[in-house]
Amino acid sequence: MPGGRLTLHERECIAAGLADGLGYTQIAAQLERPASTISREVTRNGGPGRYRADRAHRATAVRARRSTAVTMQQPAATGFAVDNDALRDFAAYFTELFVNDGMPRMQARIMTCLHLTDSGSRTAAELVSLLEVSPASISTAIRALEQRDLVRRERDSRRRDRYYIDxxxxxxxxxxxARVTEVRVHALRRATEILGPTTPAGARLDGIGRYLDYLSQEMVAVVERWHRE
Known part of the structure; x- marks a missing residue:
């Protein structure tokens, strides 16, 4: 039923729809499910070319047992009910927002985990358990997020690294x-000087540079105004 766990029959319908070349939206409409549910189901179980209904059903049962164990053992660390279908659907949607903005999927999944917990933090071990990936995958993604200043690292009372958003x-x-935009502005100004501001290319780049310069200044002004309020 809509909102509940996918049944074996629904998974068989998904497999049949994929075999017929249907898109996720079409399959979702047939089953009266969100398209994000179908997308996540297929992605987690081999992708469109390798999806098998019976195998996906068994794998989901195994994941559910693991998630229940994590919830019972680490209720404070988990921070939300990992077996909640509505929250899982939203987490998948929120992750896709990051991915569509150009963020690698593992980094996007970590950002979603951090945003959807009250503390805004996780240890590496918690992320490994929740996302069912290797410690190396978490480490690589965390380093990239730290470089972008999207997460920060602190040691907790048990001397474990915790990763935070705030x-x-x-x-x-x-x-x-805004700083990255300023670098582009300087590059565009240099290109305009080289090409000449009266040439078509130079004039075009000059216009882009002036727009980005305005945008950069406005971003800084808006953020500072928001921070003061």
């Missing part, structure tokens, strides 16, 4: 974006 995460991110 109220200033997006404030810093916007300022970093």
């Amino acid at each position: 109220d200033d995460t997006w404030y810093r991110t916007t300022l970093n974006l």
Whole structure:
């Protein structure tokens, strides 16, 4: 039923739809399910070319047992009910927003985990358990997020590294974006000088540079105004 766990029959319908060349939206409409549910189901179980209904059903049962064990053993660390279908659907949707903005999927999944917990933090071990990936995958993604100033690392009372987002995460991110934009502005000004501002290419690049310069200044002004309020 809509909102509940997928049944074996629904998974067989998904497999049949994929074999017929249907898209996720079409399959979702047939089953009266969100398209994100179908997309996540197929992606987690081999992709369109390798999806098998019976195998996906068994794998989901195994994951559910693991998730229940993690929830019972680490209720404070988990931070939300991992077996909640509505939350899982939203987590998949929120992750796709990051991915569509150009973020690698593993980094996007970590950002979603951090955003959807009250503390805004996880240890590497918690991320490994929740995302069912290797410690190396988490380590690589975390390093990239730290370089972009999207997460920060602190040692907790048990001397474990914890990874945080906080109220200033997006404030810093916007300022970093403004700084990157300033670099592009300088590059465009240099190109305009080389080509000549009266040439078609030079005039075009000059216009782009002036727009990006305005945008950069406005981003800084808006963020600072928001931070003061």
